Every structure is written in C-alpha cells, then in structure tokens.
Amino acid sequence: MAKYFSEETEYFLYVIRCALSGKAVEAPTAEIDWKEFISIAKKQEMYSVIAAVMPSELLPREQAETLNNYSKSELVRLIAMKSELEALEGELEKEGVNFMLLKGSRIKEFYPKESMRQMSDIDILYDEKKRDSLLKIMKDYGYKLYSWSENSDDFSKKPYYTFEFHRELFFDDFGFMPDFSFVWKNAKRDENNCAKYIMSNEDIYLHSVAHMYKHYVLGGFGVRFLADTYLMLQKCELDFDYISSRLDEMKLVDFEKTVRELSVSVMENGELDGEQIDFMVNVVSFGLYGDGSHGKELLYESFKEKSGSDSVAKYTLSRLFPDKEYMHRTYRVLDRAPFLLPYFYVQRLITKTFSDGGKAAREIKQINEIKKKDN
Numbered sequence: 001m002a003k004y005f006s007e008e009t010e011y012f013l014y015v016i017r018c019a020l021s022g023k024a025v026e027a028p029t030a031e032i033d034w035k036e037f038i039s040i041a042k043k044q045e046m047y048s049v050i051a052a053v054m055p056s057e058l059l060p061r062e063q064a065e066t067l068n069n070y071s072k073s074e075l076v077r078l079i080a081m082k083s084e085l086e087a088l089e090g091e092l093e094k095e096g097v098n099f100m101l102l103k104g105s106r107i108k109e110f111y112p113k114e115s116m117r118q119m120s121d122i123d124i125l126y127d128e129k130k131r132d133s134l135l136k137i138m139k140d141y142g143y144k145l146y147s148w149s150e151n152s153d154d155f156s157k158k159p160y161y162t163f164e165f166h167r168e169l170f171f172d173d174f175g176f177m178p179d180f181s182f183v184w185k186n187a188k189r190d191e192n193n194c195a196k197y198i199m200s201n202e203d204i205y206l207h208s209v210a211h212m213y214k215h216y217v218l219g220g221f222g223v224r225f226l227a228d229t230y231l232m233l234q235k236c237e238l239d240f241d242y243i244s245s246r247l248d249e250m251k252l253v254d255f256e257k258t259v260r261e262l263s264v265s266v267m268e269n270g271e272l273d274g275e276q277i278d279f280m281v282n283v284v285s286f287g288l289y290g291d292g293s294h295g296k297e298l299l300y301e302s303f304k305e306k307s308g309s310d311s312v313a314k315y316t317l318s319r320l321f322p323d324k325e326y327m328h329r330t331y332r333v334l335d336r337a338p339f340l341l342p343y344f345y346v347q348r349l350i351t352k353t354f355s356d357g358g359k360a361a362r363e364i365k366q367i368n369e370i371k372k373k374d375n
Helices: 007-021 034-043 047-053 061-094 104-110 128-140 182-186 201-218 223-235 240-250 253-267 274-285 293-307 312-320 324-330 338-355 359-374
Strands: 099-101 122-126 144-148 152-157 161-166 196-198
Touching: 007 034, 007 047, 007 223, 007 253, 034 047, 034 061, 047 061, 061 122, 061 128, 061 161, 061 196, 104 122, 104 201, 104 223, 122 128, 128 152, 144 338, 182 201, 201 223, 201 240, 201 253, 223 253, 223 274, 240 253, 253 274, 312 338, 312 359, 324 338
Parallel strands: 099 196, 122 161
Antiparallel strands: 099 122, 144 152, 152 161
C-alpha cells in the first residue's frame, strides 16, 4: 500500500496488521519518532495490541520499559476484571436479572489473543425491569453509581473496576435511535448461567456498525473500530442477507459498505482511493472517538435553534435541568412516582457538577471555546 500518513502512523498500522495476521514485526525502514509512535497507540487505545507483538529490541529503552510495564499492569487488571465479572454474573443469575455482554467483551473473542482488545470498561445489556435488583447487587459489591443516562447505569469501584449496564442499546439526542430490541430474540441462553444470553454474531456486527456510526456523527472514530470490523468479517460466518435487511431499516447500508471496504483495505495493506484516504485522515487524526468537540457543537447548535439564545449559562442550565420527557427517559421510576422529579433534579445537579469526573465543567469550557470560534 502506498504511504499516505506520517512514518509513525504508517508503522503503527503495519504493526497492527502484523498482530492481526500473526506475522512477525520487522524493524521500520524509515526513521521513527518512538514517543510519537507510542502516543498514537495510546490515543487509538490499541496499546495492548502493540505491547503484545512489538519486539522490545526494536524500541529505545524508555519505550520498551513503558510497554513492558503496561503489559504487566494490564494483565493484572484483566485477570481481576474477569474474576469480578464472573462474581457479578453469578449474582445476576441469583436475582433473575437477564443480561448479555456487549462490545469489546464479545469482540475480544475474535482477536488472536483476547488481551489484545483493550477495554476501559465492561458493557452489559440487562433487563431494565430488574433495575432495583441490579442497583442492590452493585451496592453490595461496593460499587458507586457514578453516572447514568437515558440508556445506561455506570458503576465504578477502586482501583479500576468499571461496568456500564445498558437498559437500551441506543438513545440519541440527534435522531439516531435504532431499535435493537431484536437482540434478545436472536440470543441464545448460556448453558452455565440461566440469566446470561449470548448475542448472535450478526447482531454483534450490527451493533458495532451502529455504534461506529453514532461516533462518526458525533466526531469520528479510530482505528480500533476498523480492526474490530475486519476481525468479525474474517472470523465469523455472517448471514449478510439478515444483516443487510437490518442495515436497510437503520439506513446504514452505505455507511456499512464504506467501513467494511475500508477496514479490509487498511488491514490487508491494500490501495486506498481518494474517498478512503479522506476518511482515514479523520480516523487517524484524533483518538478512538474522533474529535469529541463536534458532538458538543451539535448539542449547542440544537440548543440555540430551539431557544433562540446563545447564552452559555442558559445552555448549562438546560443540560443540568432537562425537560420532563428527558427526565422520565433517564429515571424510569418517575413513571410510577412523578412526585420524585424535584429529588432527581437535585441528584442530577450534584452528580453532574461534583461526582461525574468534572464532566459538566469540561463541557462548559468546550462550549465557551465553540462560542469564541463562532464569534
């Protein structure tokens, strides 16, 4: 394949291709800025792939030690997370909370080594009718509900345990809300856990494409999405008649074709055409989730259109205190007990401003920067 990007990015893609195909990594033929190379791997959240296959003798001492230390700490984390997941799965079964693993927790099965598929958290779809049982389980296990949204409850526990429990797979402010309720019908029950369901490979692929599209709309996505797509295409015997019909319902036929062809070209070192090069520029220019500020721009533009105001203060209040429809979608108990609405507004204010990792403050800063750029 012709060279389209920096030497560091080209070599990064080369190492990824070697990792996925089982080929030995050879020394670069051009001079490499190794700090930049490692930075790209971190930004794309494919550090685990690089660490698994990169010969230490090809790297300067500092970068070799960094990769080695990362591999060791990541192995400890993965073992601990696996043990924690097994314990929680047992509790979910006891309480009759039906669930299924999502995203990287399943896609890692298709990598040459499961440890290559980096994950910052574990995503699980569950039966929202059992939310009270889930909250009790996680509280009993020492977890803090640090964030919740229209479709998920996110829990964390020191030192590094993070679980995202999804009530629905999609609920988006920008109109992209594909109905994925069919995954339960297509899933098979696990032989060893009567509450655990195994999502079909076709539905894993569909969810990955739709998830990719959501990030594409909000600012882009990174190389790992292409690697995931490529491996699913290579490792799974997929029913593309079924997949195509679902893609047509979601209006994602053209998008899926674009990313499918691009993933094969990139991971098999093929030639890229002009449109693919333009697409890849965005894929490699930012992090795993692209230029995150674009999503905030969309939110701010939507607010201005609806309110007729460009006030950052009013925008912030609209985010902290959304309308009743939004609150009912996010806090389902309000359907049964609407009188609790003031309580959840206060709870949301506290969470978003103090205990949600400073997310509100970062968003205000981003909106101020967007406003300055517009002016």
